[in-house]
Amino acid sequence: MRDTRSRTQAQARTKAARETAARWGALAILGLVATFAWASLTRADGHETIIKSHGFSFYGDLTYPEDFPHFDYVNPDAPKGGEISLGTVGTFDSLNPYSRKGRGAGLSSVMYESLLGEGVNATPAPADVYAEYYGLLAERIEYDEGKNWVIFHMRPEARFSTGDPVTAHDIYFSHNLLLDQGLKSYGDAVRKRIPKVEVLDDHRIKFYFTEGISRRSLIDQVGFVPAWSKKWYEETGARLDESRLTTSPGSGPYMLDSFDVNRRVVYKRNPDYWGNDLPINVGRNNFDTIRIEYFGDAEAAFQGFLAGEFTYRTESDSKKWATGYDTPKVNNGTIVQRELRDGTPPTPSGIVFNLKSPVFEDRRVREAVSLAYNFEWTNASLQYSLFKPRASFSQDTPVMATGVPEGAELAFLENLGDIVPPEMLTQEARMPHTSNEARLFDRRNARTAMALLDKAGWAVGDDGIRRKDGQTLKINFLFNSSSPDTLSGAMENFVSNVEKLGIDITLEKVDPSQYTSRERDRDYDLVFDSYPAILGVGTGFRQFFGSEASAFSLFNPAGLASPMVDAIIEAALAAANREEENTAVMALDRALRHEVIMIPLWYKPNHWVAYYDMYEFPDVLPAYGLGQLDFWWYNEEKAAALKASGALR
Structure with a gap:
């Protein structure tokens, strides 16, 4: 796990x-x-x-x-006490996060x-x-x-x-x-x-x-x-694979306090927690309670935060980050808006191709659809130029594949034999295409995409729709309706560009419950999803990228089944030292990008956080953990001042 x-x-x-x-x-x-x-x-x-x-x-x-x-x-002297409260969008109908059935409540593990x-x-x-x-x-x-x-x-x-x-x-x-x-x-x-x-x-x-x-x-x-x-x-007699609103006792510092289905769930710190004084726990688990508030959509959640219904927010919407926080509470210091260092590589999120869909078995179709995405226009027009284009599963790290393979990486790939396509040995690592920032529909990329579709046998009919063997080139794009407006707008513009290529595409916005159910059943051609960032070797790679579990693994939304990727994973697992491991990880990054399993979108290098000015954290954060629920703490005097001013209930 x-x-x-x-x-x-x-x-x-x-x-x-x-x-x-x-x-x-x-x-x-x-x-x-x-x-x-x-x-x-x-x-x-x-x-x-x-x-x-x-x-x-x-x-x-x-x-x-x-x-x-x-x-x-x-x-180590962080005080214990107070509450941190978070907001989330969606629903829950279970307190068992380990089952495929139902939607588990936030933090229910x-x-x-x-x-x-x-x-x-x-x-x-x-x-x-x-x-x-x-x-x-x-x-x-x-x-x-x-x-x-x-x-x-x-x-x-x-x-x-x-x-x-x-x-x-x-x-x-x-x-x-x-x-x-x-x-x-x-x-x-x-x-x-x-x-x-x-x-x-x-x-x-x-x-x-x-x-x-x-x-x-x-x-x-x-x-x-x-x-x-x-x-x-x-x-x-409870089962792990059932949806239920009961919880088994845990040994951790927090335990379930109360819940109201689809509205909130509250966890409280166990005053008799056995491990309070262990060195591994010193300075951690500082809040008396962690509360999660549920909202029907992203805008309602944002307004709930500004109204004080919850007190901490990690922001992901660039429009809100750029313009939404120009409010009295932020301007007078009641709410703190900060960018904090994030040393982890960005999560490889993007538009994932279901490789089990017949239409996407042809790599040329995947490449053509990818060309419909315009990062430059999206970033400038919708995202206030706050993001960078993501290329890699190991973005901005020493093991990100760059240029043409050489040295140890080239030797590693050559030793895998014929399962490695010859072009991977001589061409630079796949990078995102560039587009015209001034026009959503980039005509140069569109011409390249149309040529790829033509070669794949999808000819344009008199009605402008592409067909092959009498079948329409039709795809559905599964999307969570509770997603932020900016993300939704970006995906709508992408769909508009895909349509102009002669593809009958439907953006299916469904509620979170339907989204979860259909995602588990892989009922989509395209889905907005993610894979883990890659920097070290683990046998979990087989569930994320391996052929054996590709038909049913929930962690492999593309259903990737590649003999080349399988061979790289097995060789990586046999690495004898860190140098060999790094070489294998770089080769895996190169191979996954070559397989075109997703359209990479964007990333930001820092955490965007906003919180009511009653939380504190160490002067120097660890590079690889924000720690708001782990090692932040509550300032009782500041909280009392906020309540006295009416900023919080």
């Missing part, structure tokens, strides 16, 4: 390395981290090296030593912890290092040098919110519950990799890994299984 959550971070402890991280992102300094934090190396029978540690990273390098007092970036620690809503913790994981429910881990097995030594003091202990039996139960009642793609993948799990005693559990497979994402895979209460599931 961790692979689906994986974010990119890195930072060493020296000043020079921190400056490098700020500029280059996660992988730029991975090779510089040379602090090994293994607790011990001992020889067992058969000369097997056993590693015992307070944390895990694939290469064994841990930034934080065993006796670390807290993460570097937190305020926040109550559950795992053996290894992470932040609220599966954000990184720590947020200043790459792919380093430290014990939470587990106080230490033990594994052989070949990573054929791992033993987690659990903290005996860990408790569910009911007061019941969290034991190895709960972890064993949770692991199997995910296999039997979780996502099929997850269960299929994990069964092949983890053939045996053994409870050694109440606080020790051992996972065995299949021989002859990559050791990537095995230990962290099992380390991030949510810990659910075996007792509760057995007593209630």
